[in-house]
Amino acid sequence: MQQGMRHLSTLLDEQLERHGLKDRVKINVSGCLGMCHKGPIMVVNPGYTLYGGLEEPDVAQIVREHLIQGRPIARLVIEEDHLFNRFFRIFGDVNFFGKQMRIALRNCGIIDPENIDDYLALRGYEALAKALTDMTPQQVIDELKTSGLRGRGGAGFPTGLKWQITADQVSGEKYVICNADEGDPGAFMDRSAIEGDPHTVLEGMMIGGYAVGAAQGIVYIRAEYPLAIERLERAMAQARDHGLLGDHILGTDFCFELEIRLGAGAFVCGEETALIQSIEGARGMPRPRPPYPSVSGLFGKPTLINNVETWANIPVVIVDGGQWFSSIGTEKSQGTKVFALAGKVVNTGLIEVPMGTTLREIIYDIGGGIPHGKAFKAVQTGGPSGGCLPADYLDTPVDYESLAQAGSIMGSGGMIVIDEDSCMVDIAKFFLEFTQSESCGKCTPCREGTKRMFEILTRISDGRGQAGDIEKLERLGDMIKKSSLCGLGQSAPNPVLSTIKNFREEYEEHIRDHTCRAKVCPSLIAYAINDACVGCGACKRGCPVNVISGRTKQKHTIDQTQCVRCGLCLATCKYDAIDKV
């Protein structure tokens, strides 16, 4: 609270007293926010609602409506110069947020996603209004081109160019699609973005519809996201009530309808042509490109399809300008990227960082490093078909080109940290098991090839690997990458190829020495009881196959010929008397 604030502060104090809120609301008289021309200013947290130009009667209204009823007062809210700054101001002193920059997720956690007023209060639909009233469709596309924004679904195709191609098609009908079929195991970027800020996605799509000349949008979202679907539906209804969706939006000639389609859970339906097939009512199987959806997509019409995160960036590009957007990130990868940080890292969660942030910064500064003092082994980026990068690559900046050069991919933003307790053969097998079972079965390399790779990996981890198996994996992997029909097959071998490249000796140990250094592969390890055994009998009682023997208070033994290596004894023992060997 700034100029004239002493008086207002007293007023506020009285109001809080009257409503019995004194012990629940803290008045923090802050220093200057650098917005003298807008004073007096009040920030209401949580929510970071920035009120300006306050007068006496406003205080009672703020207490009544905002603090008690939870409804911020749009009339009094100050618009900021740059949306992204907001996050810094609030959370800049918190380590987890210190290196982050939130554009796509700018409202998540701040606004009430079920209330359009919250979104409106934070300049929501301003971009749409600006585009519809101040900009031609071509100017919108030009702004996007200036921004350098690239597709956040993984491939990184320049968004402006995609819009331009779609806009250039002559067709009576066009479609806009939001790809929210987030299928990577453990990924929740799209889900959080929609659950936290559904209007941003809708606004982005409407701007897209305006720019390319489409009047129909479809959000294709997996049915496993009921809350996101519910919030999208609510947001659509609210937008419609506010004249922001439907006919003659904001009184202009622009009409736009939105529809939600639910995906049934096939991973491959995240691939754009398969997704389109699925909307058309067919089995979700990719088809060859070209023609790209921009030229011939849904029902054979030009179709603009972007993923959730890309759409969420659009309003910011329009409001703050492509020039500003392009100042963030690296020369070829502008803006920020959202990652789902998971695995063996202290702070797991959803993060958004400027492109060019290094893996080290993400894992150690934001993620807080590896827990339990374990050593970092690898980081896998890009979801189940990304590559595993070892410590040598920790200073790789995250941008499309650098990650590709390092042998991984940006993907849609999965990031899994792996520590020394993980076996790289096992990791590769884990991811490939997923991709090969999610192959749509259409093209030979992906359908048959990933299955064979999985079989070879299985026999290596079972200790039945043969000389030449690594070379077979490389041969198959290379062929599958280069020959498959769609992105699923073209990237499925990445975890295998990158672990062979970076951890080849682990593969060799499995095959040649029948050992798993991380002691993960069940066939290559044994459980043995050491001298710390006090003969309590707990492991014996817990053994599901009854192969532990020994007298009470005497050291027990495990019959290695019968042991199924389930590890229950290790988990049961309280005396550290069981070793994995």
Add this chain to the structure above:
Amino acid sequence: MKETVNITINGKAYEVQAGQTLMQAADVCGYHIPRLCYHPDLSIEGACRVCIVEVAGMKNYVASCAYPVTEGMVVTTNSTAIRRARRDIVELLVDNHPQDCHTCERDSNCELQRLAFAMGIRKRHFEGERKTFEQDLSSPSVVRDPEKCILCGRCVRMCEEIQGIHALGYANRGFNTVVMPAYNMPFGESVCSQCGQCINVCPTAAFTEHNDTQALFETLNDPALIKVVHIAPAVRAAIGESFGLEPGQNMEHQTAAALRRLGFDYVFDTQFAADLTIMEEGSEFLERLQGRGKLPMITSCCPGWINALETFHPDFMDHVSSCKSPMSMMSNVIKTHFAEKADIDPARLFVVSVMPCTAKKSEAVRPEHTLHGRRSTDLVITTRELAWMIKSAGIDFIHLEGEPFDKPLGLSSGAAPIFGVTGGVMEAAVRTAYELYTGETLIDIELEAIRGFKGIKEASLNIDGITVNVAVAHGLGNGARLLDILRKAPDRYHFVEIMACPGGCVGGGGQPYPTVNSIPLDEGCLQQRADALYGMDRGNTIRRSHDNPEVQRLYKECLGRPLGEKSHELLHTRYAQKSPQGIVSRKLTQ
């Protein structure tokens, strides 16, 4: 847009037509890129990846079937890397395929076998688990063997895009992917029309006809039975291909000779019944034209079409001619009139027909096609099955001295052989109907407008002052489109011919597999077969069905008159609606 583009293939510069795919351009330039899932009549699938090539500047290989040529494109079709990748792709297919070539029906005529040979696969690198499925023997016509399926999807696209039946689709994912009817219901109970086009386009033995050759060999050795056979028009124009001859050789006399050597006592010609059909159908048309019955009248010779009619188009049931097919008419005449004349107990007669068709096997087991509780046609074999039997019996087909058909059911007019090609039934019917109606002879008897392979053909003719509009469709998809036209404009046509198979019976589901340098349903091949049939017409001194003296005699001695009481008993029937089951989902339209 530029008409041509300059591309480089394997280091040589070419100017090729713009808008083509790389595969098409390479074909023109003399490079046959190996391929599997591609078929020129079907949509581009891009699934098998056998046709991959290298394009300079592209990170990945490119499926040449799906990729358009662009100016300055530099293509390599046979580099070491691409050869190896292509080889590995084919090996992956082979690795997940039964290793039973020497006991397989398509041994030596299998595209996968040829491809594996052409890739030079001499050693196996990636063997592992193999798919296991049971054969589906539920259909009397088509056997489905998913274990042999390599998922090229040609059958799925044929059934959906050309035939419009949607009986087949993909189920499951990844390695477990399989082509099946909806809900994996028995094929014989599904909406399948039994046309057998899935067999025609299948590169392996995942689809084959229900094979009756062993049963037939046993019957032929049964001395208690009198074995009678009759062969359909399109069979003679195609069977030579199974013995290495060019398509379009008329092998009717060699076939008759071979059938006698196989042990048949009487060898007749279904074409006789084609003429008989025209007498009945032509008369029925005139009845309807004079207000007794619904117009347009639609032909009923084709059992695949009848199956589709009952399942998908019951609203046209009353439009379909009540005439049985020539096959069933022929068998009934054999079991009645011929048996009586030859003084044979009909119970001792075993009547076999040789058809270019798989659906005829299902027609033969239908209750509508029985006579006094017994099947009219005891067994149907396809052209392919007959060719195999001839080879199996060691008969030197090529060098056989030709023999005529047996009398009296071996004689036919020139209007009969053209039943085997799309438009032929219509043409034959018009020749007779015109004359029956006007009493004058039709001079210009070759109806060019309804010849050829256009999907839907139409013509108008003047019959004694009445303009009669006729339409012809071949392929069940075109048939459905023609019916849709009729649903909107019910009076547009008076007479409609629909055949289930592309090209008519010459492209039937029971015709010989393509030879080494050909593809299934190659239009040139179908044209040659059709030309052979038209040649038979032109070479015949009798060109109108009603001029066939044996047909005339049959009416005099037995049937009385067309549509008479005896005719109705032996030669006509009715069909009933079937509820469609097991349709694989169709795509939504806007």
